[in-house]
Amino acid sequence: MIQQRPLIERLPQVRGRLTAGASLANVTWFRVGGAAEVLFKPADLMDLQGFLARKPDDVPVTVLGVGSNLLVRDGGIPGVVIRLGRAFTEVRANGTTITAGASALDLNVALAARDAGVAGLEFLSGVPGLIGGALRMNAGAYGSDMAAVVASATALDPHGRLHKLSKDELGFTYRASAVDPDWIFIGAELAGRADSPQAIQARITEIQNARAESQPIRSRTGGSTFTNPPHRKAWELIDAAGCRGLTVGGAQVSEKHCNFLINTGTATAADLEALGEEVRRRVKAQSGVELHWEIKRIGVPADSPLRVKTESEA
Numbered sequence: 001m002i003q004q005r006p007l008i009e010r011l012p013q014v015r016g017r018l019t020a021g022a023s024l025a026n027v028t029w030f031r032v033g034g035a036a037e038v039l040f041k042p043a044d045l046m047d048l049q050g051f052l053a054r055k056p057d058d059v060p061v062t063v064l065g066v067g068s069n070l071l072v073r074d075g076g077i078p079g080v081v082i083r084l085g086r087a088f089t090e091v092r093a094n095g096t097t098i099t100a101g102a103s104a105l106d107l108n109v110a111l112a113a114r115d116a117g118v119a120g121l122e123f124l125s126g127v128p129g130l131i132g133g134a135l136r137m138n139a140g141a142y143g144s145d146m147a148a149v150v151a152s153a154t155a156l157d158p159h160g161r162l163h164k165l166s167k168d169e170l171g172f173t174y175r176a177s178a179v180d181p182d183w184i185f186i187g188a189e190l191a192g193r194a195d196s197p198q199a200i201q202a203r204i205t206e207i208q209n210a211r212a213e214s215q216p217i218r219s220r221t222g223g224s225t226f227t228n229p230p231h232r233k234a235w236e237l238i239d240a241a242g243c244r245g246l247t248v249g250g251a252q253v254s255e256k257h258c259n260f261l262i263n264t265g266t267a268t269a270a271d272l273e274a275l276g277e278e279v280r281r282r283v284k285a286q287s288g289v290e291l292h293w294e295i296k297r298i299g300v301p302a303d304s305p306l307r308v309k310t311e312s313e314a
Contacts (some may be wrong), residue, residue: 008038011080012054015043021311024076027083028067029128030261031220032269034076034299035310036062044087045162045186052160052184055080061158062298063184065103068129069137069223073299074269076308084132088186093118097151098190102132106139109190110204119195120149122203126211128223132185137294138172142207146188147172153188155179162186175227175294216254220263225276226291234291235259238279241286248275261295273297 008020022039025032042048052061060079064070088103093116100109110125123144127134135153138146150172153165157180171178179185211217226234235258238244244258250267253275254260261272280291300306 007059007079010056010059011038011040012051014040014051015047016051016085017041019311021309021313022081023310024064024067024072024081027064028070028072028222029220030067030071030222030263030267030269030272032074032263032267032272033072034074034269034302035308036064036076036081037078037308038080040080040082041085042082042087048082048084048184049156049160049162052156052158061182061184063132065130065133066105066128067222069133069139069295071222071269071272071295071297073273073297074302075300075304075306076310077299078306078308082184088132090187096192096194098192099187100131100190101187102130102135102185104131104187105129106131106134113190113192114197114200114204117194117197117200118192119200119203120144120192121190122200122207125204126207131188135170135185135188136177136179136181137175137296138177140175142210145172149190149192151189151191153179154186155183156186158182214257216256216260216262219254219260220265220267221254221260222272222295224259224294225261226259226280227294229289229291232289237283237287237289237291241279241282243279243282246275246279248272248278251275253279268302269299270301 019039022036062081064081064083084103088101091100091104091112096118098113106124106127110121113121123142126141127139134146228234238258243253245255246253249271250264251271252262252264254262
């Protein structure tokens with residue numbers, strides 16, 4: 001039998017860093033999950049474009065941000081996982097337009113807008129994650145969302161070609177965009193309005209206080225687990241189904257906000273996913289409403305034949 005070469009040996013040379021079997025558990029907010037078959041951290045945009053243009057067509061690519069609204073399964077992620085670094089974090093203001101890289105923290109964008117006297121982006125201070133992820137899922141909170149502020153975005157197609165996408169081309173809907181999931185967001189232009197930094201900061205403080213009071217922000221969590229059904233609130237349905245505090249292994253439905261799942265310290269990704277599915281089952285039985293995952297679940301289970309070995313196991 002001919003044994004295929006390790007994936008890392010089949011990939012083009014880059015100026016950034018390629019790592020085989022890199023653990024992903026420490027880069028997700030849940031602190032669970034397996035390894036990346038290969039982790040790629042590009043040096044800059046040109047490095048990323050060159051990699052995409054020259055990589056073998058059969059190699060799958062997954063983009064990972066800070067893992068705030070993500071569950072990586074215990075068997076890891078086959079193929080290449082890309083994490084954009086400092087080259088994609090720039091935030092700058094031009095009048096009432098804020099240009100932000102895909103790896104800019106949502107909070108940092110809100111603060112940069114405040115400093116520039118640009119209002120309308122305060123909601124981003126209550127959205128954990130990066131601008132790239134916010135574009136992908138039309139992230140929103142506290143009365144606004146990306147659809148309300150995005151003027152345009154830039155993205156790379158699977159061959160590394162750069163595209164500028166208009167707001168219409170982004171096709172935003174509730175917690176989703178219409179952009180091909182194989183495209184990689186690079187950045188966005190966000191439109192605000194002029195206001196004083198003091199007034200903007202007051203709204204940011206109000207949002208952060210409300211978030212601290214209502215959400216388990218100091219726990220190992222992944223943010224809102226399920227999208228709100230039309231004209232309903234997911235947490236109310238979960239509470240009515242008796243799921244507040246429900247546990248599976250080391251995973252628990254938050255007592256503070258029951259649309260949040262928590263890793264109490266010993267959870268596996270399988271525990272968290274099983275708990276979420278049990279919540280969905282109980283809500284459907286109690287109310288007839290089917291909840292849909294907002295948290296993105298990626299990778300393969302621990303018992304999958306595609307399970308990825310970590311660097312220490314390889």
